[in-house]
Structure formats: structure tokens, C-alpha cells
Amino acid sequence: MFFLQVPNSNNTTYVVYFGTFGMLLLAVGLIVFIVFHQRKVIYYQLRMRNMQADHQRLLLQASLSSQEEERQKIAADLHDDAGPLLATVRLYLNENLIHQDQATQLQSIYNAKQIVDDTIQLIRNISHSLIPPTLKNFGLESAMTDLIQKINGTGSINGSCRFHDYKRRLKLEQELSVFRILQELVNNILKHSNSSFLHVTQNKTDDYFYLRIHHDGDGLTQTEYEKLRDTPHGLGLKNIHSRIRILNGKIFYEKDSTNTYYKVTLELPIEALQ
Amino acid sequence: MISDNEFILYQIIENIARLSLFIPVFLYFYKKQNKEVWVLFYLLAFIFIHQIIYGSLLKRGSDFVEIFNSFYTPVEFLITSLYIRTLLRGSLSKTLLLTSIILYFICWIPLFSFSKAQDYISYIRAFSYSLILIFSLLYYYEQIRNPKTIFVYMQKSFWIVSGFFLFASGTFFIFLFDQFSSNVTGFFDQYVYIHALLFIVRNFFFSTAMIIKPEKSSFSDENSFLLV
Helix, strand or coil, X not given: CHHHCCCCHHHHHHHHHHHHHHHHHHHHHHHHHHHHHHHHHHHHHHHHHHHHHHHHHHHHHHHHHHHHHHHHHHXXXXXHHHHHHHHHHHHHCCHHHHHCCHHHHHHHHHHHHHHHHHHHHHHHHHHHHHCCHHHHHHCHHXXXXXXXXXXXXXXXXXXXXXXXXXXXXXXXXXXXXXXHHHHHHXXXXXXXXXXXXXXXXXXXXXCEEEEEEEECCCCCCHHHHHHHHCCCCCHHHHHHHHHHHHCCCEEEEEECCCCCCEEEEEEEEHHHHC | CCCHHHHHHHHHHHHHHHHCCHXXXXXXXXXXXXXXXXXXXXXXXXXXXXXXXXXXXXHHCCCCHHHHHHCHHHHHHHHHHHHHHHHCCCHHHHHHHHHHHHHHHHHHHHHHHHCCHHHHHHHHHHHHHHHHHHHHHHHHHHHHHCCCCCCHHHCHHHHHHHHHHHHHHHHHHHHHCHHHCCCCCCHHHHHHHHHHHHHHHHHHHHHHHXXXXXXXXXXXXXXXXXXX
């Protein structure tokens, strides 16, 4: 305490009075500041939480709507296609068949067999739309190549797919999620972009797994994507967002600096995919 | 020299301050308290017992008065610091506080052994209260970074820490200059008035802590870098 060599009475008295007063003033000021500032922080956090809750609600709604839509599609397929087919089979195999001559019986059985085959194919198609067999058996790369080949088959767009580093497959549920995201993105490009080419590429770094789609049509920028996603109509985009969130990933919508093509990048952390 | 009238006045002021200790103690028993304030009760009990023993030793003119008194501040510091430690949530803050307590006692040993009695009291109190000020700031910082309730003043701990904080900041200068008290005329007046007033204010804060009902709603945001 070398600085406190103040035996002067008056100075000490003043220092003590002003020092104490100053310290108290600072202390009271600080306490008041904390009370008000803490309340501000709380209100800010509350607002953020409400916003997050709203966002979660929207995502949940989108997910439920998507499930309902899928169920309705399956119900419609079963009701409109499988139902009449099986009813026709029943007609061919009715009780009067036994009273028919042999040629008619054979013809009826053949017709019924044809319809049963059609029904089997129909049910297989429904099952394939739920989980593509190529994806299940051969993985994401084959499923994407298959999808792009089907698109090429229509002749409306020129598609290509190239996976640069996909030696080890992801888990099936992760592959399915990624496939659904890519399917939705490709579907959006086909529906809205009027592009002439579509190119899907895959890459990997030590930390991230990347999937990119390039196309030369009308695309979205990141701001437009976020704006559309938060509207009640952007069901597909909401689904993409919720699937990406499950994978802890990110999506970037970009326009090339030369304005010749749009690029959508899906960035997934390797850590989350283990 | 202090006149008889002045001495009586000081006695009255000091006794009023001492009596204010009873308010939080009474409220502790009167209102059903949760675990948050038990340390405070021990602190108040310690101050109370210290005052009684110190008074009786002083009356008897015992040689142990100074030695007995020299343990008061470290014990008060220890209880206060440990209490603030129970309030902190971040492991980094807790470690910092614990390290400070250990360092404090490492510094205390030579100070206690080699300083003159008057200097020792002055240094140790100024040192203790500066650390308590820092610990209180740490507590406030956590309250801002990671608030638990909508209104911070609805927490008992806020009033208790604010009591420590105000008392430590208000008495810091009088304890720091206490070593010159014999050379400075009028210093004893200042000491008695400021100390007694802040002692009453601190007990008022503690009493408020005993009265208020803590808010049920809670918040937790684990973003603070101190909460690692």
C-alpha cells in the first residue's frame, strides 16, 4: 500500500468521503443497470423463443400435411386402381364360371391372371414410391443416377449425375432423407425453372459432405428461398428444411457470378452422418 | 480525543446497527425459508456471536482482542465467497472463484504473521472486499448472460449479493484508510457513520431477501462462454 501514504487529515477525509460516495454511486448505478438490462435480455430471449416455436409449428404442420398428402395419394391409388382391378378379377372368377364351357373358363382365368399381374405391378409401384428399391439395394448414387436417367428419358431436359467420393454408403434413413431432398429439388427445377440442363454432383471434405445441383433455368436465391419457405404455401421447401435440420445440415441457393446458371448446395456435416 | 457525548452517540449508532441484525434473523425463522438463504443465516449468526465475544473481550481488556478480531474478516470472506460460489452456474466462474479463495488464504498467512495489527485489519478488509466486489460482478454478469427469471429482483440471491456488493463498495475506502485512523482527526466519525449506515442497509437487503417469494418461471440459455 505504498500509494496510501496520506497522513494529511483534510485530504484523507475528502478522499474517504468522495471515494465512498463515488463507490456507492457506481454500485447503485450498476445494480439499476443490471435490473433493466436483464429485463431487456429476457424479453429478447422470449421473442426469439416465440419465433422459434412458430417456426417449429410451421415445420410440424408441413410435415403433417406432407404425411397426409402421401396417405391420400396411396389411398387414391389403392381405391382407384387396385380396387377396380380386384373387383374385375372377382367378376371373372364368379360362381357362374363353373357352369361355363372349358374354353370360356380358361379365357376367364387367363384374363384374371393378367389383371392380378397388373395389380401386383401397381402395388409394387406404390411400394417403390414409398422407398425406391434402387436406393435400398444399391445406395444413393445408383438411386440418383436412376432418377436422372428417367428424367433424361422424357427428352425435356438433359440431366447428368456424378458422385466423386461416395465409397462408403450413408445409413439407409440418411440416404432416404438426402434422396428425398434431391428429389424435391429436381422436381422443383423441372416444374418451375424451364432449364435445359441439370447436373448433380457429389463431393466430400474432411468435415462436410456436399451435394450440388446446377441448372440453367430460373432459380432461387437464398433470400427468396427463406422468404418462400416461411410462407404457408412453401410445403416442399419446408419439407426440405426440416429434413436438412434433422441431418444438421445447411442449404445454399446461389446464382453464378456470370448469371448463366443457378446452384443449390446441400452441406451436411460428416460428424452428424456417422 | 473523543468527548463523552460523542462516545455515547457512537455507542447508540453502533447499537442500532447491531440491532438491525435481528431483523433478517427474525425473518429467517418467521418466514419459511428455502435452502438459498441458509448460508446467510450462518453469516448473520457468526457476526452476532463475534459481536458478543468481541464486546466482552474488549470490556475485560483481554490481550486476545486483536487476535480474535483478526479472524473475523477471513471467516466472513470465506462464508460470503462460498455462498456466491453456490450461486454461480458456469464451471469456469466457479473455478475462478475457488482459485481466488485459495490465493486469498495464501496471501493471508504472511499478512497475518508480519503486519502490524492496525495495518493488517486495513489491508485484509480492503483485499477481502475488493474480491467480494469482483465475485459479485461475476454473479451479475451471469445473471445478464443467462437469466433465470424474468425479474432479477424476484430472486433472493440478487438481494443478498446486492447487500454484499453495496456494503463492500461503500466500506472499501474507510477500511483502506483505517490504517491512518490514529493520524487523521475526524476519521473515526466517518468510520462509525459510514460503517453503521451501510451495515443497516446490508441488513435491510438481507431482510428483503427473506421476505420475497422467488418467481417460479425459469429461463436457461446455455450460450454463455462461462457456462462451459
